[in-house]
Amino acid sequence: NKYYGPSFQETERIKSVNIPPVMFNLYKKPLVIHQGHMQWLFDHQGRRYLDLFGGIVTVSVGHCHPKVSAALHKQIDTLWHTTNIYRHPRIYEYVEKLTAKFPGDLKVVYLVNSGTEANDLAILLAKAYTGNHDVISLQSSYHGYSSVMMGLTAQQAYRAPIPVPAGIHHAMLPDPYRGIWGGCRDSLSQVPNSCSCIGDCDTSDKYIHQLKELLENSVPAGKVAALFAESIQGVNGTVQFPKGYIRKAKELIGKYGGLFVADEVQTGFGRMGDAFWGFENHGIIPDIVTLAKGIGNGFPLAAVVTTKEIASAHTKASYFNTFGGNPMAAAVGKAVLEVIEEENLQQNCKETGKYFIEKLMALQKIHHVIGDVRGKGLMLSLDLVEPGTKDPLNKPQFANILEMIKDSGALIGTGGRWGNILRIKPPMCINKEDVDFAISVLDQAFNTHSKKTI
Ligand code: PMP
Numbered sequence: 001n002k003y004y005g006p007s008f009q010e011t012e013r014i015k016s017v018n019i020p021p022v023m024f025n026l027y028k029k030p031l032v033i034h035q036g037h038m039q040w041l042f043d044h045q046g047r048r049y050l051d052l053f054g055g056i057v058t059v060s061v062g063h064c065h066p067k068v069s070a071a072l073h074k075q076i077d078t079l080w081h082t083t084n085i086y087r088h089p090r091i092y093e094y095v096e097k098l099t100a101k102f103p104g105d106l107k108v109v110y111l112v113n114s115g116t117e118a119n120d121l122a123i124l125l126a127k128a129y130t131g132n133h134d135v136i137s138l139q140s141s142y143h144g145y146s147s148v149m150m151g152l153t154a155q156q157a158y159r160a161p162i163p164v165p166a167g168i169h170h171a172m173l174p175d176p177y178r179g180i181w182g183g184c185r186d187s188l189s190q191v192p193n194s195c196s197c198i199g200d201c202d203t204s205d206k207y208i209h210q211l212k213e214l215l216e217n218s219v220p221a222g223k224v225a226a227l228f229a230e231s232i233q234g235v236n237g238t239v240q241f242p243k244g245y246i247r248k249a250k251e252l253i254g255k256y257g258g259l260f261v262a263d264e265v266q267t268g269f270g271r272m273g274d275a276f277w278g279f280e281n282h283g284i285i286p287d288i289v290t291l292a293k294g295i296g297n298g299f300p301l302a303a304v305v306t307t308k309e310i311a312s313a314h315t316k317a318s319y320f321n322t323f324g325g326n327p328m329a330a331a332v333g334k335a336v337l338e339v340i341e342e343e344n345l346q347q348n349c350k351e352t353g354k355y356f357i358e359k360l361m362a363l364q365k366i367h368h369v370i371g372d373v374r375g376k377g378l379m380l381s382l383d384l385v386e387p388g389t390k391d392p393l394n395k396p397q398f399a400n401i402l403e404m405i406k407d408s409g410a411l412i413g414t415g416g417r418w419g420n421i422l423r424i425k426p427p428m429c430i431n432k433e434d435v436d437f438a439i440s441v442l443d444q445a446f447n448t449h450s451k452k453t454i
Pocket of ligand 1: 056114116117142143144263266292293
């Protein structure tokens with residue numbers, strides 16, 4: 001489709017006047033994106049890019065996937081909105097199909113509009129059910145952006161200097177690469193010089209001990225409403241925990257009266273490859289699961305899934321949400337689940353993800369700027385360092401590498417507490433040919449960088 005809209009220069013002018021100054025530019029020369037098709041994005045001049053970031057893990061089955069677009073069109077022409085005071089077939093079909101993907105008693109769904117809203121509601125449910133008020137998340141986590149979520153989110157870059165609600169605590173981050181105790185993780189790539197435990201990793205006990213300390217010394221009365229954790233930390237650059245940590249953390253939190261909330265906003269919907277949900281890799285069934293991003297392939301849709309028992313603690317006040325679970329979002333959500341099944345996207349994440357991480361590990365052998373390769377399925381990261389150290393790569397050189405990758409036709413994400421992580425979370429439909437292209441682009445960018453630093 002031909003581009004229509006303001007020119008690049010006009011977007012610069014509008015940005016300076018009408019766009020909040022807090023919005024950052026990923027690139028030195030920003031992109032104007034006009035169109036998308038499956039794993040491809042096109043800029044205003046028609047230049048094609050391989051999308052390795054999927055709108056931050058959001059485009060799960062492919063940009064403008066024909067089946068999802070068709071489902072949305074059909075609904076758009078039928079009914080947009082009623083508020084959920086009536087029964088609507090799309091919503092009923094969808095919640096039944098979505099919960100069929102969950103184990104145990106996770107059968108009740110609240111449909112909402114964003115991950116922030118889902119986690120906010122999860123806090124409310126946990127407090128209502130347990131009668132406790134304190135909530136814990138892991139250091140450097142991201143769970144949303146609102147005046148409440150800014151407390152749970154523990155990455156300074158996303159926390160405005162405002163007072164956040166009392167009763168939110170941050171537990172030590174069990175990070176095998178940058179943490180003080182090392183550790184081994186559930187990944188093809190292992191942390192250099194780390195242990196290689198069979199079964200649970202010994203270091204997980206040290207972090208569990210720290211969590212216990214927090215529960216006993218910082219949480220008043222030793223009672224807690226919930227622990228929130230992702231199965232693999234997303235925004236912080238694909239941090240995978242030592243084996244056994246999540247299972248033991250859930251057990252411990254239960255002893256202190258709390259629920260375990262799995263934030264599957266990034267890790268869900270088959271992206272991990274060998275499981276549909278990230279929490280399955282940890283051998284647990286959470287009490288509450290929050291979903292967003294990939295659930296709607298880019299359409300505003302999010303959800304909180306829990307048990308009837310927990311949901312029953314929240315019946316004293318009516319629940320109302322104008323747009324949560326509108327018929328268009330539900331039609332999209334159902335089509336996304338169907339596409340994942342019909343196109344075997346979970347299996348593709350497993351196979352293409354394995355191919356990708358092996359190629360990245362091979363790159364690591366020749367480029368000393370790659371300190372760590374990690375991830376699972378199609379959720380991967382490269383931790384860029386000053387060669388020979390674990391110090392995060394300096395910002396100017398990181399920015400040059402990022403720009404070079406873009407100029408060579410691939411879009412990649414950034415992340416991590418120090419902003420030195422390259423994040424790879426493409427639409428789940430990418431294939432090995434795309435991986436080969438991505439690897440050649442990365443290789444070229446790192447070559448230029450290495451030449452510069454020698
Ligand atoms: N949880 C996680 C793990 C996320 O990565 C994000 C978004 N980056 C959120 C919650 C918040 O989602 P949203 O931006 O839809 O509010």
